[in-house]
Amino acid sequence: MMDNQNCCCNYAESNNSLIMAKEELRAFKEMEGGLIPALHKVQDIYGYLPEEALKLISEELDVPITDIYGVASFYSLFSLVPKGKHVVSVCLGTACYVNGAQKILDRLSEELEVKVGKTTRDGKFTLQSTRCIGACGLAPVIMIDEKVYGRVIPNDIPKILKDFE
Amino acid sequence: MKSIEELNEIRQSTKMLVNQGQDRTNPRIVVGMATCGIAAGANLVLDTIMEEVRNLNIADVTVAQTGCIGVCRLEPIVEVIMPGEDKITYVEMTPEKAKKVVNQHIKEGKVVEEYNILLSQDEEHKIYKSLNDVDFYKKQFRVALKNCGVIDPESIDEYIAVDGYKALEKVLSEMKPKEVVDLIKQSGLRGRGGGGFPTGLKWEFTAKAQGDQKYVICNADEGDPGAFMDRSILEGDPYTVLEAMTIAGYAIGANKGYIYVRAEYPMAVKRLDKAIIKAKEYGLLGQKIFRTNFDFDLEIRLGAGAFVCGEETALIHSIEGERGVSTQKPPFPANSGLWGKPTLINNVETFANITQIILKGHEWFKSIGTEKSPGTKVFALGGKINNPGLVEIPMGTPLRDVIYEIGDGIPNNKKFKAVQTGGPSGGCIPAELLDSPIDYDTLIAIGSMMGSGGMIVMDEDNCMVDVAKFFLEFVADESCGKCTPCRIGTRRLFELLEKITSGNGSTADIDKLENLSREIKATALCGLGQTAPNPVLSTLRYFRNEYSAHVNKECPAGACQSLISYVINHSKCIGCSVCSKVCPADAIFGELKKPYTIDQSICVTCGACISKCKFNAIEIH
Numbered sequence: 001m002m003d004n005q006n007c008c009c010n011y012a013e014s015n016n017s018l019i020m021a022k023e024e025l026r027a028f029k030e031m032e033g034g035l036i037p038a039l040h041k042v043q044d045i046y047g048y049l050p051e052e053a054l055k056l057i058s059e060e061l062d063v064p065i066t067d068i069y070g071v072a073s074f075y076s077l078f079s080l081v082p083k084g085k086h087v088v089s090v091c092l093g094t095a096c097y098v099n100g101a102q103k104i105l106d107r108l109s110e111e112l113e114v115k116v117g118k119t120t121r122d123g124k125f126t127l128q129s130t131r132c133i134g135a136c137g138l139a140p141v142i143m144i145d146e147k148v149y150g151r152v153i154p155n156d157i158p159k160i161l162k163d164f165e
Numbered sequence: 166m167k168s169i170e171e172l173n174e175i176r177q178s179t180k181m182l183v184n185q186g187q188d189r190t191n192p193r194i195v196v197g198m199a200t201c202g203i204a205a206g207a208n209l210v211l212d213t214i215m216e217e218v219r220n221l222n223i224a225d226v227t228v229a230q231t232g233c234i235g236v237c238r239l240e241p242i243v244e245v246i247m248p249g250e251d252k253i254t255y256v257e258m259t260p261e262k263a264k265k266v267v268n269q270h271i272k273e274g275k276v277v278e279e280y281n282i283l284l285s286q287d288e289e290h291k292i293y294k295s296l297n298d299v300d301f302y303k304k305q306f307r308v309a310l311k312n313c314g315v316i317d318p319e320s321i322d323e324y325i326a327v328d329g330y331k332a333l334e335k336v337l338s339e340m341k342p343k344e345v346v347d348l349i350k351q352s353g354l355r356g357r358g359g360g361g362f363p364t365g366l367k368w369e370f371t372a373k374a375q376g377d378q379k380y381v382i383c384n385a386d387e388g389d390p391g392a393f394m395d396r397s398i399l400e401g402d403p404y405t406v407l408e409a410m411t412i413a414g415y416a417i418g419a420n421k422g423y424i425y426v427r428a429e430y431p432m433a434v435k436r437l438d439k440a441i442i443k444a445k446e447y448g449l450l451g452q453k454i455f456r457t458n459f460d461f462d463l464e465i466r467l468g469a470g471a472f473v474c475g476e477e478t479a480l481i482h483s484i485e486g487e488r489g490v491s492t493q494k495p496p497f498p499a500n501s502g503l504w505g506k507p508t509l510i511n512n513v514e515t516f517a518n519i520t521q522i523i524l525k526g527h528e529w530f531k532s533i534g535t536e537k538s539p540g541t542k543v544f545a546l547g548g549k550i551n552n553p554g555l556v557e558i559p560m561g562t563p564l565r566d567v568i569y570e571i572g573d574g575i576p577n578n579k580k581f582k583a584v585q586t587g588g589p590s591g592g593c594i595p596a597e598l599l600d601s602p603i604d605y606d607t608l609i610a611i612g613s614m615m616g617s618g619g620m621i622v623m624d625e626d627n628c629m630v631d632v633a634k635f636f637l638e639f640v641a642d643e644s645c646g647k648c649t650p651c652r653i654g655t656r657r658l659f660e661l662l663e664k665i666t667s668g669n670g671s672t673a674d675i676d677k678l679e680n681l682s683r684e685i686k687a688t689a690l691c692g693l694g695q696t697a698p699n700p701v702l703s704t705l706r707y708f709r710n711e712y713s714a715h716v717n718k719e720c721p722a723g724a725c726q727s728l729i730s731y732v733i734n735h736s737k738c739i740g741c742s743v744c745s746k747v748c749p750a751d752a753i754f755g756e757l758k759k760p761y762t763i764d765q766s767i768c769v770t771c772g773a774c775i776s777k778c779k780f781n782a783i784e785i786h
Binding site: 032033034035036037039040070071074075076077078092093094095097098099103106107110111130131132133134135136137138139141148150153154155 | 200201203204205236237238240387388389390391392393396397428429430466467468469470471472483484485486487488489504545547548549553554585588619621623627632635636639645747749771772773776777
């Protein structure tokens with residue numbers, strides 16, 4: 001558990017999220033197959049799926065927590081650990097790959113000093129590879145948060161990252 | 166609830182709004198606002214256009230945001246249709262250029278020629294007014310993409326104006342469910358998700374299945390890397406999918422449908438959401454549609470990033486709120502699908518053909534394409550190609566036409582090596598088979614498959630063993646893990662490929678690779694596992710020499726990093742030091758104005774130097 005979660009303001013924030021999540025989860029109680037939509041909703045609120053939220057889903061939807069873990073860990077969009085402030089996604093669709101996406105990913109990993117799938121020590125960036133985002137005409141493509149950068153070459157990386165400093 | 170008469174009124178009054186012909190009465194500006202257009206900056210262009218139109222106080226201009234116009238390379242694209250004139254296409258737009266277009270073209274009626282000139286790759290520098298005149302479009306035939314890039318996907322009225330909901334009206338007022346099923350059967354339409362199963366048969370099986378509750382599912386979990394046609398249809402023409410699903414519901418006797426769409430496609434989800442709300446408002450979804458006794462409702466379910474969920478039984482489990490693992494067929498979903506009820510699952514592009522078949526008849530549909538694969542297919546053309554984009558061609562078109570005429574060939578005078586179709590389930594097709602016609606059966610016969618329609622072109626710089634490794638890493642990652650051949654087999658295939666690409670493989674490993682591939686194909690539970698070895702088998706079939714070269718510690722394409730080294734050619738290097746500055750590993754050293762050297766023990770073969778050297782002094786060995 002992160003140290004700063006003991007701090008009162010973070011506690012308040014987490015408490016707010018909990019209340020908000022509880023409110024939202026009502027909609028999924030009666031929904032057939034509502035677990036996955038519920039996980040999406042809770043992840044929208046927290047940014048990831050913390051343990052307290054999984055427990056809450058378990059209580060509200062009356063699903064055993066092992067089943068929830070089973071589902072949450074199966075799908076790649078669900079994250080059980082917090083993500084960095086900015087999420088850097090390198091598209092590894094085929095069009096991007098044949099146009100050199102692996103080199104872009106390697107360069108990002110080097111510049112950010114972080115392995116693929118992990119978050120930098122300062123919590124600023126999470127580096128991940130992602131499957132086709134469907135902008136194949138601009139390959140290779142990277143996406144930082146919601147912003148898409150097309151036709152990237154490895155030497156563009158330092159400049160792009162500067163946008164987020 | 167809108168009546169048929171009210172829809173006709175909307176159709177009449179909105180027709181002029183979307184009219185592309187010379188009899189328009191007011192100017193229309195269209196901005197391509199699909200994901201690719203926005204990535205290229207289309208939203209800034211749109212904002213500028215709206216602002217300029219407001220500022221200049223020009224009355225009666227319609228500004229429409231449409232889906233993908235098709236030619237990704239030229240995004241952002243803006244089209245202008247002035248009354249009494251042909252459509253003019255402006256490409257590679259910026260906010261400044263857009264401002265000028267509004268000022269000069271809309272206000273003063275003068276075409277801004279410098280922005281609408283499309284330079285073709287040849288030396289003639291042809292001038293085109295509209296994309297319709299360009300080779301990229303001339304060889305195409307648009308059925309599924311008919312409305313994409315033409316209408317505003319967020320306006321139900323514009324959809325109605327281009328004959329939207331006419332097919333549903335016809336079906337509900339004139340046809341019995343069985344007649345609808347028969348029509349689809351007669352059309353010969355085959356599933357565009359990749360397998361090519363006859364759509365009409367699927368409808369018939371579900372219609373005949375016993376059960377008071379049935380479901381229609383639209384499979385919009387487009388997971389193939391390199392395919393984006395479903396996204397483009399959902400972003401560009403969502404109502405066509407809604408209308409077709411409603412028709413399917415009527416034909417098979419279902420009153421509830423689900424659209425299972427990738428969460429990675431937020432814009433498609435947003436537009437579908439809006440479309441469903443609007444269709445309900447108009448009474449085109451919900452109860453007593455067109456005042457008949459037919460009810461049909463739709464709900465969106467988001468995927469959560471699992472490739473296997475494109476497989477129908479896995480998709481069903483995911484909607485049920487479980488892990489997306491596949492189950493043995495039979496029973497087929499037609500008999501026992503969602504919550505054990507008869508369920509019809511079709512892919513987005515398949516649905517996008519339905520209204521056209523209903524309106525124009527099965528004879529018309531069969532007149533396009535080939536005898537066994539009637540109609541068209543949408544491809545996402547990408548990779549090493551001059552004109553990447555979304556293309557829709559009649560079945561039977563030779564691969565060569567798509568790559569050289571529509572796609573305008575390979576950039577930088579490189580040599581074509583292969584075209585990959587069918588995504589991870591497909592294969593690589595070599596140059597000698599470029600004249601093969603594109604249809605389901607031919608592609609299978611040459612060791613590939615249609616798949617959902619990714620078409621990735623590769624040139625001499627792409628290593629085919631590396632490409633096979635790329636796909637195997639993908640499927641090994643995405644295997645649901647339920648059956649051993651897929652879970653462990655694909656992992657072992659990947660490891661063997663890694664061994665070979667790193668130069669540690671032997672001839673025996675190539676044999677192992679081939680044998681294991683055949684085992685997995687024969688024993689895996691679902692389509693994902695059964696087709697997972699295809700990239701290996703097809704590259705072994707056509708590019709076995711590249712595998713042998715890797716065993717001899719050579720990568721002919723110069724792509725596998727452990728098998729190549731960068732060397733500075735001292736007769737070409739002028740000692741400008743650029744390479745040394747960009748080297749992230751500090752492996753390049755030397756004295757200014759004298760040839761530099763790369764220390765091979767430090768070099769990480771990232772290629773940063775080679776991309777910066779202006780003198781071609783760095784060579785791959």
